[in-house]
Amino acid sequence: MVAPDRCPDNPTSIAERYLMHLLEPEEEIAFEGHYATCSTCAQVLEAADEYVQAMKVAAERLRTTRK
Numbered sequence: 001m002v003a004p005d006r007c008p009d010n011p012t013s014i015a016e017r018y019l020m021h022l023l024e025p026e027e028e029i030a031f032e033g034h035y036a037t038c039s040t041c042a043q044v045l046e047a048a049d050e051y052v053q054a055m056k057v058a059a060e061r062l063r064t065t066r067k
């Protein structure tokens with residue numbers, strides 16, 4: 001569970017699941033409220049975003065080359 005006033009135990013995993021919309025709605029809201037005020041988690045989220053985007057690009061490439 002994400003508490004608004006402190007970092008989650010596993011911010012990378014939370015950030016990845018947040019970006020893939022796999023968090024529970026209340027976790028999503030709590031994490032949104034937290035990273036807005038936490039530079040550590042904002043950085044983690046930025047790094048996770050690049051990773052998720054890269055995964056999406058890779059998946060897209062696989063789909064289009066496998067035709």
Ligand SMILES: [Zn+2]
Pocket residue numbers: 006007008034035038039040041042
């Ligand atoms: Zn944090």
